[in-house]
Amino acid sequence: MGVGIEVSTLNAWYGANHTLQDINLNIPANHATALIGPSGCGKSTFVRCLNRMHETNPIARVTGTVRIGDLDIYADAKPVEIRRRVGMVFQRPNPFPTMSIYDNVAAGLKLNGYSNRRVLDEIVERSLKDSALWDEVKDDLRKKSGASLSGGQQQRLCIARALAVDPEVLLMDEPASALDPVSTSKIEDLIFQLKSQYTIVIVTHNMQQAARVAEKTGFFLNGRMVEFDSTHKIFTNPSDKRTEDYITGRFG
Amino acid sequence: MRAKLQSGSKLRARIREGTDGLATGLAILSTVLVVAPLIAIFVYLIYKGASSLNLAFFTKLPKPEGEIGGGMANAIVGSGVLLALASLIGVPIGIGGGIFLAEFGRGTKLANAVRFTADVLNGVPSIVMGMAVYGLIVTPRMPFSAISGGVALGIMMIPTVTRTTEEMLLMVPHSVREAALALGVPNWRSVLSITVKTASPGIITGCMLAFARVAGETAPLIFTAFGNSNWSVALNQPISALPLEIYRYAISPYDDQHRQAWAAALVLVVLIVAAVSLVRYVAGRGVLKGAS
Numbered sequence: 001m002g003v004g005i006e007v008s009t010l011n012a013w014y015g016a017n018h019t020l021q022d023i024n025l026n027i028p029a030n031h032a033t034a035l036i037g038p039s040g041c042g043k044s045t046f047v048r049c050l051n052r053m054h055e056t057n058p059i060a061r062v063t064g065t066v067r068i069g070d071l072d073i074y075a076d077a078k079p080v081e082i083r084r085r086v087g088m089v090f091q092r093p094n095p096f097p098t099m100s101i102y103d104n105v106a107a108g109l110k111l112n113g114y115s116n117r118r119v120l121d122e123i124v125e126r127s128l129k130d131s132a133l134w135d136e137v138k139d140d141l142r143k144k145s146g147a148s149l150s151g152g153q154q155q156r157l158c159i160a161r162a163l164a165v166d167p168e169v170l171l172m173d174e175p176a177s178a179l180d181p182v183s184t185s186k187i188e189d190l191i192f193q194l195k196s197q198y199t200i201v202i203v204t205h206n207m208q209q210a211a212r213v214a215e216k217t218g219f220f221l222n223g224r225m226v227e228f229d230s231t232h233k234i235f236t237n238p239s240d241k242r243t244e245d246y247i248t249g250r251f252g
Numbered sequence: 253m254r255a256k257l258q259s260g261s262k263l264r265a266r267i268r269e270g271t272d273g274l275a276t277g278l279a280i281l282s283t284v285l286v287v288a289p290l291i292a293i294f295v296y297l298i299y300k301g302a303s304s305l306n307l308a309f310f311t312k313l314p315k316p317e318g319e320i321g322g323g324m325a326n327a328i329v330g331s332g333v334l335l336a337l338a339s340l341i342g343v344p345i346g347i348g349g350g351i352f353l354a355e356f357g358r359g360t361k362l363a364n365a366v367r368f369t370a371d372v373l374n375g376v377p378s379i380v381m382g383m384a385v386y387g388l389i390v391t392p393r394m395p396f397s398a399i400s401g402g403v404a405l406g407i408m409m410i411p412t413v414t415r416t417t418e419e420m421l422l423m424v425p426h427s428v429r430e431a432a433l434a435l436g437v438p439n440w441r442s443v444l445s446i447t448v449k450t451a452s453p454g455i456i457t458g459c460m461l462a463f464a465r466v467a468g469e470t471a472p473l474i475f476t477a478f479g480n481s482n483w484s485v486a487l488n489q490p491i492s493a494l495p496l497e498i499y500r501y502a503i504s505p506y507d508d509q510h511r512q513a514w515a516a517a518l519v520l521v522v523l524i525v526a527a528v529s530l531v532r533y534v535a536g537r538g539v540l541k542g543a544s
Contacts (some may be wrong), residue, residue, distance in 0.1 A: 051434060053430065053433065053434055056430070056433055080436045080437070080438050081436065082436075083433065083434055083435065083436035084435070084436030085436075087434070087435075088434040090427060090430065090431070090434075092427055094425070094427035094428055094430065094431045095431075096428060096431065096432075096446060096450065097428065097450055098449050098450050098452070107432070107435060107437075107446075108435035108436065108437065111432070111435065111437040111441050111442070111445055111446075112435075112436065112437065112441075158431070161431075161435065162434075162435070165435060165436060
């Protein structure tokens with residue numbers, strides 16, 4: 001089951017660049033939350049702070065608190081533990097090129113020392129079914145490389161890989177921006193189904209996509225969160241002038 | 253006006269086709285020039301050496317100076333022993349160094365020093381390497397030996413393996429590393445199981461290049477492995493090697509030994525090609541459909 005995320009006074013830097021400034025935000029459990037905003041506004045940095053991927057860059061720095069469920073992720077746990085509880089899907093599909101489809105999905109478990117073959121088989125099948133890829137790949141699980149699939153299939157493979165470690169939160173950083181419309185709608189259908197089991201945070205440039213999949217939407221601008229409300233409110237009656245300017249296409 | 257334009261464009265088309273043909277021709281010529289020396293060497297070796305190849309060459313020991321016949325069984329086996337020793341030393345250290353340069357030491361002073369050292373080591377003449385190992389390892393208590401020969405060849409493998417490993421690891425996309433980290437895989441595990449695995453075809457090629465290069469080295473063996481006209485696979489005894497035998501036979505005054513030197517050169521080249529092909533075949537067998 002998903003858990004909620006509480007973010008308070010989160011600040012992040014890349015070198016001297018103050019990319020996130022005093023972000024306060026409550027992301028509800030078992031819902032999809034969309035983050036929108038122009039390029040460079042900090043929304044990708046923000047999700048990367050939720051699984052401590054931000055700090056993998058040597059010049060990056062973070063302050064503030066992030067609570068995921070009852071865990072203060074910057075105080076109580078190691079990055080690897082957080083990342084097992086908070087899955088991530090990236091903008092460009094990034095399957096492991098030398099691994100089979102099966103090994104791609106099982107990678108998170110295998111690389112953390114899990115080896116019970118029967119359980120792995122079950123988890124791989126369930127994850128691929130949950131990511132709506134099973135029917136397309138079930139005959140080539142071990143024969144084909146993850147890199148041999150189409151872009152849309154690769155992205156669903158990456159979702160299956162993230163689901164296989166049984167996370168509570170799923171972060172998606174523009175998961176459909178490199179995909180064609182058909183693959184995009186498959187990913188969106190998937191988000192719709194997955195949010196009953198996981199808390200989903202999706203970064204997107206596509207405002208229609210935010211409107212279609214998310215209950216809550218946050219608008220980021222220049223490293224600050226301008227507005228956070230129900231998606232309906234953001235897109236029909238935003239409180240802040242800047243949000244309105246952005247969603248009506250006046251900039252960005 | 254129109255006609256003039258057309259004739260102009262016809263001329264231009266012809267010039268373009270001509271340029272295209274010229275470029276294609278040059279590319280083909282270059283290809284031939286690349287392949288020609290290899291084929292020439294092979295053909296010449298077969299011409300000179302094939303007639304002296306017989307079962308005895310592979311099974312018998314060398315005859316004393318001036319006698320006809322005999323073989324190089326000890327040199328073939330000796331080369332195998334020396335190269336195995338060299339690979340045992342050069343491949344793990346080389347790959348380890350490459351992993352350090354690309355993954356853990358990136359941008360540090362130590363990494364820059366290691367990289368510089370590897371490049372300098374790569375440029376050290378092989379005869380100097382032989383003398384250095386002679387000075388460091390060969391002592392009255394441990395005279396000329398297979399071990400010292402293996403060490404000399406192994407050290408020569410290290411820089412090539414290290415630098416190709418580094419280059420190949422740096423070619424692995426950042427997104428693949430991020431994928432592993434985002435799954436909660438510890439960094440060291442991600443490096444070994446994901447990055448190195450993804451780069452392994454290139455790393456294997458680097459090892460094979462280093463292997464093939466030292467397989468033909470003579471100079472570093474003169475003061476280390478020394479050569480041996482009897483059977484010996486003992487690691488603490490002088491050992492024979494094909495390049496050493498080629499050198500010794502080629503400068504001897506006897507025609508039969510000249511012929512055997514040619515045969516040995518042919519065998520050496522064929523064995524190197526066979527070893528490299530075998531490793532590539534074995535390493536390539538696990539590759540999946542569509543894997544890059």
